[in-house]
Amino acid sequence: MKGSLSKVPISKEWDIVGARQTGRNIAKELGFGSVNQARIATTISELARNIYLYTEYGEISFEEVCEKTKVGLKIIATDSGPGIKDISRVMEDGYSTSGGLGAGLPGVKRLMDEFDVESNGDGTKITVIMWLR
């Protein structure tokens, strides 16, 4: 059992709320408890906000993943923006180019079980997973 569950385009501010509601519903259906639903929804909000702030267009997709006996939710945020120039800096707490709180990516990494970021001049792909326990 594995596969794509949903895909939400991000181009307007309101899409941030739409994406996190979709993600929260999927998390609930997969059996995540309320605290992890909040972690997942918050993660989606942070990732979607980065797409909205820094790029013209991107999307958030949701997949159910299985590994041995584990089941999890994989969330992939992709955009075709300018890419992240210095990944190690954006992973520092408190770093922000937009005047926000800078909680973005390091916070997302702490919220989720797995975190991966790939970025180049053609865009950025951030993949996170939370496992059901």
Added chain:
Amino acid sequence: MRIPILKLQNYLLVSIQVELDDQTAIEFQEDLLNKIHETGATGVVVDLTSVEIIESFIAKVLGDVVSMAELMGAKVVLTGIQPAVSMTLIDLGIHLKNVKTALDLEQGLIKLKQELEEK
């Protein structure tokens, strides 16, 4: 969508019961400051019992409105932050250190009274 702000004696009471998007949060910030100005309220309780998610942007708006209100001379207490919201905020690295909080509306009003009497 506007968040209702109620006046009770010298206090303003706000209960946020909608999913906060950016626009609503910014409007709330302005509305609250205008209402403080209009009414001369000295204390504000913002109850977050029904709020299921506070991410970095909303946290910044809330933290800012507390500082802005204090610049105007009104004390603000945030109440009812859910366990899941508290956990995600700390994971995000957001501590809201300068913000006064209380468990619920009742405790919030007590705290506000104490804060204002200290002066």
